[in-house]
Amino acid sequence: MLRPLRIGWLYFRLGAMNELQYRANFIVALFQSLLSLGVALVVLKLVYSHTTELNGWSESELLCVLGIQILMGGVIHAAIQPNMERLVDEVRDGKLDYPLTKPEDAQLLVSVREMRIWQAVEIVAGAVVLSVGVVRLQSVVGIGGWLEFTALLLLGAVMIYCFWLVLATGAFWVVRMWHLVELFEGVYQTGRWPIGIYPDWLRYSLTFLVPIAFAITVPAEAITSRLQLGTVLTAALFAVVLFAFSRWFWRLGLRRYSGASA
Amino acid sequence: MADFYLTMMRTAIQSQLQYRAATYMYLVGMVAEPVIYLVVWTTIARSHGGQVAGITPGEFAAYYIVWTLVRNMNIVFTPYGWEWRIREGQLSAQLLRPLHPIHYDIADFAGGKVIWVLLYLPIAAGLTFIFKPTLDVTPLDVVVFFVAIWGAYLIRTMNLWLLGMVTFWTTRGGAIFQTYMMAELLLSGRLVPLQLMPDWVQEAASWLPFKWTFFFPIEALVGHLSVTSLLGGLGMQILWIAIGGCFVWLFWRASVKRYSAVGN
Numbered sequence: 001m002l003r004p005l006r007i008g009w010l011y012f013r014l015g016a017m018n019e020l021q022y023r024a025n026f027i028v029a030l031f032q033s034l035l036s037l038g039v040a041l042v043v044l045k046l047v048y049s050h051t052t053e054l055n056g057w058s059e060s061e062l063l064c065v066l067g068i069q070i071l072m073g074g075v076i077h078a079a080i081q082p083n084m085e086r087l088v089d090e091v092r093d094g095k096l097d098y099p100l101t102k103p104e105d106a107q108l109l110v111s112v113r114e115m116r117i118w119q120a121v122e123i124v125a126g127a128v129v130l131s132v133g134v135v136r137l138q139s140v141v142g143i144g145g146w147l148e149f150t151a152l153l154l155l156g157a158v159m160i161y162c163f164w165l166v167l168a169t170g171a172f173w174v175v176r177m178w179h180l181v182e183l184f185e186g187v188y189q190t191g192r193w194p195i196g197i198y199p200d201w202l203r204y205s206l207t208f209l210v211p212i213a214f215a216i217t218v219p220a221e222a223i224t225s226r227l228q229l230g231t232v233l234t235a236a237l238f239a240v241v242l243f244a245f246s247r248w249f250w251r252l253g254l255r256r257y258s259g260a261s262a
Numbered sequence: 263m264a265d266f267y268l269t270m271m272r273t274a275i276q277s278q279l280q281y282r283a284a285t286y287m288y289l290v291g292m293v294a295e296p297v298i299y300l301v302v303w304t305t306i307a308r309s310h311g312g313q314v315a316g317i318t319p320g321e322f323a324a325y326y327i328v329w330t331l332v333r334n335m336n337i338v339f340t341p342y343g344w345e346w347r348i349r350e351g352q353l354s355a356q357l358l359r360p361l362h363p364i365h366y367d368i369a370d371f372a373g374g375k376v377i378w379v380l381l382y383l384p385i386a387a388g389l390t391f392i393f394k395p396t397l398d399v400t401p402l403d404v405v406v407f408f409v410a411i412w413g414a415y416l417i418r419t420m421n422l423w424l425l426g427m428v429t430f431w432t433t434r435g436g437a438i439f440q441t442y443m444m445a446e447l448l449l450s451g452r453l454v455p456l457q458l459m460p461d462w463v464q465e466a467a468s469w470l471p472f473k474w475t476f477f478f479p480i481e482a483l484v485g486h487l488s489v490t491s492l493l494g495g496l497g498m499q500i501l502w503i504a505i506g507g508c509f510v511w512l513f514w515r516a517s518v519k520r521y522s523a524v525g526n
Binding site (some may be wrong): 028031034035037039040042043046047049050051053054055112174176178180182183184185187188189192196198199201202260 | 269281283284285287288290291292293294295297298301306309310315316392396434436437440441444447448454458459477503
């Protein structure tokens with residue numbers, strides 16, 4: 001049980017040492033996240049200059065949603081997306097042989113190899129925005145609310161990881177996976193707003209097809225005391241199902257892999 | 263010259279046709295952006311008795327659906343492409359050719375547009391079916407729109423060429439490009455119809471080229487512009503193309519002297 005964590009930690013340290021050589025990238029990441037945060041705040045101001053509430057969400061509540069979206073975006077950009085992009089590239093180039101021949105679980109290895117620590121700037125920025133939002137809320141978030149929030153956020157991260165793994169596993173069938181990142185980034189922006197504003201078909205897609213609602217809106221519901229027990233149970237159940245599915249799909253894809261030298 | 267453009271465009275069409283699946287992925291990712299804006303503003307309009315700043319949900323739908331087409335037309339050779347072009351020494355071959363390299367980019371992307379717009383039409387049909395836009399156009403609107411999207415294409419080509427050429431002078435152009443993109447997002451009508459912006463932003467936008475690449479082409483079709491503003495808008499586009507063209511010409515002559523390639 002502890003072994004995956006140890007391997008993950010080892011690769012994390014390795015990645016961090018690598019990245020620390022490129023300190024200028026920190027400034028680049030900082031500038032980018034400040035700029036996109038600025039735009040997001042302007043958009044929020046603009047929206048609330050024309051209304052006082054959006055589908056029942058006040059400005060401070062939406063600030064919380066924005067914070068969670070940026071924070072989760074940082075996790076995705078730092079830990080999930082780089083691994084999955086590398087996986088797609090390696091399947092195409094036949095380099096996946098290397099992780100496959102190692103005596104560890106291949107899914108674990110391909111999921112922890114890359115770490116972009118400078119993207120953690122986004123995690124910090126998201127946490128700051130979230131804190132400002134929480135301070136401005138009318139109601140106080142209790143310890144129970146924070147526990148629920150943390151648990152749901154972790155579940156959300158797992159679901160986004162599973163979703164990305166399914167996408168990346170597609171590379172075993174479809175070679176040309178360009179624009180996959182653009183596709184995901186485009187869709188991920190929907191998470192900046194509470195899921196309830198979208199029309200039904202889109203809301204269901206953003207919940208069960210791309211688990212953005214579970215990753216962002218549901219943790220935000222925990223903070224803003226809207227959470228219902230049914231939602232928590234659905235999130236937990238869906239996380240288990242998605243994890244099992246992604247693992248099954250990954251193995252299915254792996255069987256199609258023929259390698260570079262075979 | 264016309265011959266050159268036709269041949270380049272035909273080649274671009276052929277090569278774009280090969281990558282339909284990749285293009286679709288890109289298009290779907292792109293459509294997410296306007297759909298989000300549309301849903302947000304529709305929600306607000308509905309909760310305020312059916313309109314925001316005089317714009318109804320149907321008009322928002324029309325605005326953002328036409329937006330997607332204009333956005334397609336606005337895709338040009340990016341500054342990031344310039345980084346690659348200079349780093350990899352791609353420019354060396356282009357410099358040997360008799361024509362100014364900008365003609366190759368204009369023709370190449372113009373050809374790609376044909377395929378992009380064709381592939382985009384089903385998406386537009388889907389969006390129309392879902393969001394039910396209200397659109398009421400005159401023949402003149404349509405004519406001006408078709409001219410204006412090409413005007414927007416040329417203005418944006420010039421602007422991004424200018425930005426791209428910064429790469430001759432520094433390898434850290436990214437910050438400049440991103441700042442430009444942010445200004446464009448807010449001042450062009452890409453984010454929201456400019457009527458929703460505070461007055462001073464609208465005032466600023468009228469002195470800058472951005473709104474002629476997004477807001478004007480869209481409004482030409484979905485807004486109710488007078489004949490004078492329609493033709494005046496085209497005039498402004500020509501003005502900005504000319505200004506951009508002059509700067510590109512001057513800046514290019516200064517920049518290309520700094521270019522050196524290794525081993526090609």
